Amino acid sequence: MNKAHLLQSILEQLRADLAQAEQAALSAYETATHEENIAENKYDTLGLEASYLATGQARRAEEIRLCLSAWQKRQLRPYDPEQGIQLGALVWLADAKGAEQCVLLVSEGAGLKLQWNAQHVLLISPRAPLGQALIGCTEGDAVDIQVGTLKQRYQVLRVV
Known part of the structure; x- marks a missing residue:
């Protein structure tokens, strides 16, 4: 990709x-x-x-x-499994109900949504609860985030 x-x-x-x-x-x-x-x-x-x-x-x-x-001025580096998810990682996630989403971890432009290769991509910041939880994770990891009183779990399906 x-x-x-x-x-x-x-x-x-x-x-x-x-x-x-x-x-x-x-x-x-x-x-x-x-x-x-x-x-x-x-x-x-x-x-x-x-x-x-x-x-x-x-x-x-x-x-x-x-x-x-x-x-x-930016270049998106390839994913390094030894470092885990870092800025620039393109991550496919599945929630507890199996719904999939694709996020790109970025320092600027968080909140931007775009269509790319028939895929919806959401840019998120490492300061956001999900972005923070993803840092250092690898494929197959599960992450839990707490947003208000709602607890959500995501499975990392794939990282590029």
């Missing part, structure tokens, strides 16, 4: 997310600065609300831009 193709899919998704965030920021900015949205009294807050939204959208675009920049 070629992780270089996965890396390209991540870059494409981040570029698409960046374009969408930039468009949303521009739209919110245009709304905030439009002459029809100038406050006529203290209760007329549409322009102010739009400026808050524009600021938030601009911050989101900048976060994606930084994430994209980091991913453009």
